[in-house]
Amino acid sequence: MGSCDLKLYYFNLQARGELIRLILAAADRTYEDIRFDINQWSEYKPKMILGQCPVLELTDGTQIPQSMAIARYVARETGLAGINNLEAAKIDAVVDTQRDINETFYGKVFFEQDEIRKAEELEKFLNETLVKHVENLGKLKKAYSQNESYFVGNKLSWADLFVFQSIKALLKAIPQVKGKLGDQFKQLIDAIHSNEKLKAYLDSRPKTDF
């Protein structure tokens, strides 16, 4: 992967695109960050391999869809996916544990239209799902980390960026989440904010609602 040979197509949102942008920022990779508004989507949709985004396009025109496949690819290419197969698996386990949280939140709470159901699901999410999976993330960190900040080994990986982005998005959507997290993610968040490249990206990225 050369330095300026990538195009990332996504809405002008964080949502499913931001993890990829964070990985590329941490690795200091230049790429074309093609952001569009919902009213431009009809122009882009037919050009995307699955009619959805995000899509990463390589110089030869190869398109990679699916946000997590793209994230894993760019993480591997940039050295943020572990030093060997075992580390890669540990990183995947952290990612999948965070995905369990996200899937329950977005599937059962965030997109629920019925207000009563939404409130019930939120209660369940805060007191059951979140508690259990945050505890699970703690177990993985205890087993895999050799560093106070990062989940696996002693350096930043894409799992750290995924947990960071997911927790930030969750806190923005549901401020009560804060009370359920304690300071479990404090060191990770501090480490990411004090990473020069990530800080530069976080300070300069477009402000969006999601």
Ligand SMILES: N[C@@H](CCC(=O)N[C@@H](CS)C(=O)NCC(=O)O)C(=O)O
């Ligand atoms: N599993 C896919 C889901 C992709 C997806 O649902 N993308 C949405 C935006 S977040 C999209 O392209 N919506 C427009 C459409 O489907 O026409 C991924 O993670 O990339």
